[in-house]
Amino acid sequence: MALISPSRRVRRTMFSDGVEAAGVKAYTVYNHMLLPTVFESVQDDYHHLKEAVQVWDVACERQVELRGPDAARLMQMLTPRDLRGMLPGRCFYVPIVDETGGMLNDPVAVKLAEDRWWISIADSDLMLWVKGIANGYRLDVLIDEPDVSPLAIQGPKADDLMARVFGDAVRDIRFFRFGMFDFQGRSLAVARSGYSKQGGFEIYVDGADIGMPLWNALFEAGRDLDVRAGCPNLIERVEGGLLSYGNDMTDDNTPHECGLGRFCDTQTAIGCIGRDALLRVAKEGPTKQVRALELHGGPVPPCERVWDIEANGKRVGQVTSAAYSPDFKTNVAIGMVRMTHWDSGTEVQVRTTDGMRDAVVREDFWL
Numbered sequence: 001m002a003l004i005s006p007s008r009r010v011r012r013t014m015f016s017d018g019v020e021a022a023g024v025k026a027y028t029v030y031n032h033m034l035l036p037t038v039f040e041s042v043q044d045d046y047h048h049l050k051e052a053v054q055v056w057d058v059a060c061e062r063q064v065e066l067r068g069p070d071a072a073r074l075m076q077m078l079t080p081r082d083l084r085g086m087l088p089g090r091c092f093y094v095p096i097v098d099e100t101g102g103m104l105n106d107p108v109a110v111k112l113a114e115d116r117w118w119i120s121i122a123d124s125d126l127m128l129w130v131k132g133i134a135n136g137y138r139l140d141v142l143i144d145e146p147d148v149s150p151l152a153i154q155g156p157k158a159d160d161l162m163a164r165v166f167g168d169a170v171r172d173i174r175f176f177r178f179g180m181f182d183f184q185g186r187s188l189a190v191a192r193s194g195y196s197k198q199g200g201f202e203i204y205v206d207g208a209d210i211g212m213p214l215w216n217a218l219f220e221a222g223r224d225l226d227v228r229a230g231c232p233n234l235i236e237r238v239e240g241g242l243l244s245y246g247n248d249m250t251d252d253n254t255p256h257e258c259g260l261g262r263f264c265d266t267q268t269a270i271g272c273i274g275r276d277a278l279l280r281v282a283k284e285g286p287t288k289q290v291r292a293l294e295l296h297g298g299p300v301p302p303c304e305r306v307w308d309i310e311a312n313g314k315r316v317g318q319v320t321s322a323a324y325s326p327d328f329k330t331n332v333a334i335g336m337v338r339m340t341h342w343d344s345g346t347e348v349q350v351r352t353t354d355g356m357r358d359a360v361v362r363e364d365f366w367l
């Protein structure tokens with residue numbers, strides 16, 4: 001593939017100098033910002049992620065900050081997940097829906113205080129929707145994108161690395177919670193979360209001036225842990241069933257179609273803008289849903305556009321992410337499958353870029 005031309009619209013991050021010194025080989029663009037996708041190779045990065053510890057520049061997971069007396073009310077307007085029981089110090093994975101119940105984003109909501117929230121967004125311009133709602137409803141809330149960049153520490157040795165830089169107390173952070181930890185005199189939110197199933201943390205780095213100092217401190221502290229620069233890994237995230245907004249779902253899909261029904265409390269999420277629409281469709285239930293699939297044969301090419309799923313020559317769904325898994329010695333995939341064919345064990349065919357492949361719908365993802 002050709003290169004990405006640098007420009008002001010394609011934003012660098014506070015860690016980009018470190019990423020480049022570490023030998024990044026490919027980028028994608030996410031929220032108009034650089035996101036590394038390959039260091040050694042997708043397969044080498046995958047094995048290393050599962051064995052050691054990596055530092056990820058995920059600054060492109062931008063924060064939409066809500067601040068003011070109506071912040072909590074606005075947050076609940078955005079999502080069908082009931083936020084009433086959510087205390088400060090908690091992170092929630094939240095579907096964000098429009099007035100039709102269509103998915104606009106699938107961020108992590110971070111509750112800093114009753115009147116201060118970060119929405120750690122996936123790849124869509126969510127702030128435009130949020131500002132439109134706040135203005136239309138004349139809410140008393142300030143909305144902006146602060147200079148806060150997540151740095152993820154992922155892999156089985158993440159606890160050991162983080163303890164060396166932030167102290168042993170980071171080991172006590174529970175899943176999807178955060179605490180405030182000191183680095184060079186600055187207090188940073190450190191959460192146990194991240195876009196992998198290998199475990200780890202996300203540091204919300206507040207202020208570009210400490211970005212590279214923190215990056216460098218992590219690499220120095222982790223030399224004997226074989227710490228490397230890494231990035232969200234396609235193979236690992238498809239194995240784990242982590243969805244990618246814009247790939248595996250769009251605003252055409254409801255949370256239920258995305259398998260995110262477990263993050264919805266549509267009955268009690270009073271105020272959610274898509275609530276009526278979701279209550280209407282929830283009565284019937286979805287007629288298609290995200291599924292794990294196995295594609296037989298050798299490694300598949302990259303899934304750059306949807307691949308039709310067919311049965312008896314009829315289209316019954318689409319594959320949107322796929323990769324060869326060295327650990328499972330087969331191609332793992334994520335797709336959207338019609339109700340008639342979504343049961344585990346159903347045999348289908350997938351029209352890949354390279355031609356037809358026999359495939360089977362799986363009960364569950366691989367982890």
Ligand code: THG
Nearest residue numbers: 061093106107108120121122150194195202242243
């Ligand atoms: N961390 C932060 N921001 C993010 C992401 C992240 N923004 C963009 C993108 N990732 C948002 N999408 C996801 C998708 C999955 C998860 C988090 C964000 C995730 N899911 C777990 C799972 O499905 O197993 C756990 C969810 C739960 O049980 O609450 O972690 O990664 N800051």
